[in-house]
Structures are given as structure tokens and as C-alpha cells.
Amino acid sequence: MKKYIPIALLFASIFPVLAIFVSPFRGWDDLVENSPEIFIARCVSTVDFISATKNKPTIVIDDMVDSGVEVVSVLKGSASPGLTSLASQYWPYRGEYFLVFANYKKDEFNAGYSAIEGYRVIPLDHNFMTNQLTGKTLNEQIDLILARRLADLNGEIARDDEERARIEAGLKMHGQTNGVSNSPPKTAEPPPPKARASF
Numbered sequence: 001m002k003k004y005i006p007i008a009l010l011f012a013s014i015f016p017v018l019a020i021f022v023s024p025f026r027g028w029d030d031l032v033e034n035s036p037e038i039f040i041a042r043c044v045s046t047v048d049f050i051s052a053t054k055n056k057p058t059i060v061i062d063d064m065v066d067s068g069v070e071v072v073s074v075l076k077g078s079a080s081p082g083l084t085s086l087a088s089q090y091w092p093y094r095g096e097y098f099l100v101f102a103n104y105k106k107d108e109f110n111a112g113y114s115a116i117e118g119y120r121v122i123p124l125d126h127n128f129m130t131n132q133l134t135g136k137t138l139n140e141q142i143d144l145i146l147a148r149r150l151a152d153l154n155g156e157i158a159r160d161d162e163e164r165a166r167i168e169a170g171l172k173m174h175g176q177t178n179g180v181s182n183s184p185p186k187t188a189e190p191p192p193p194k195a196r197a198s199f
Helices: 002-012 028-033 138-173
Strands: 037-045 065-076 082-088 097-106 111-115 121-124
Touching (some): 028 138, 065 097, 065 138, 121 138
Antiparallel strands (some): 065 082, 097 111, 097 121
């Protein structure tokens, strides 16, 4: 998608951009049943937040990010292990592993997978081992991955709370809370009276 962005920007300046339809989350059973492809992938390349060549924020059309991924484990569907592309509103980082509920797309320009809605991509921690899924049914595999993700989120929330407490304590030391000083604003002192000349 990155190579098509300049063309898309040109058209966007002439014609109104058609928004991509984003489906609301209807539950895990619905997502599993209606996702033709479910697999675990690793991000091998993606769009940089800041363009290395232009040193400017990257412009993303319709909030869609096109990333290069490697399929490492297939839970459902006909995906083959190996390199492919993934288009999603989820913006991964290089080396990140995630579970994907995807659709396969192919046209005259490109072929790859799409998981438009962010909830279709479930990040996995760096030490997740796919052999944990061996011998389990699809639902058992999904449950295991969701349980691991929930544990990761709870750990992140606890660490965020600890960091927030440290930052709030640091701000209170300097009389500030939420970035606003608790001290009354200083008023400008009147200038000293000018000395009168004596004769």
C-alpha cells in the first residue's frame, strides 16, 4: 500500500475519499465462525511512524496500514506458512507476534490478507510458544490465546498504575498535579517608586 499512497493522495485532492466499512464487534463466536483465515503471524516490515527519508509523520489512508508478515502457525483456513502481506487498522511493530482473524484478498495489483478492524488482531507476548496449541481444538486454541492476552493486559495495567503513582508523586513534590501547579499564580510586583531629585 505504501507505494500507492502518493497516487491516493492525488486522487483524494480531486475526489472525495470513500471510507472503508468497519464492522462492529459481535462477539468471539461470530468472529471465529465468519473469519475464513485464522493464523499466528510475525510482523517483518511495516510503515514507519516517521518517514526516514522525509523526516515527517507518515500519512495513512483510511487508517489502513499495510505490513509484511510471516505466517508461522495456521489455526483455520488455507493459509500457508511463509511471507505475505496484511492490511489492518492495527499498526504492528517489527518482530511482533499476533493472532489474526483475516480474509484473503487478491486483485490485479496485490494479494494478501486483510483484517480491517483492530479487534481482528490479538497481540501476543514475545515468549509465546505455538507448540502450546498442539492437540487442541480451534476453540481451545482461541481460549488459550485470549487467556494469555488477558494476563498480559492485567500485567500492563498493574505496571501502568505503578508508573502513574510514581509520576504523580514526583509532580506533588514540585507542587503539581496533572501538569497544573497547585501554587497560586504569581502576580507581577509593582515597580519600585522612582526617586525624586532633590534640589
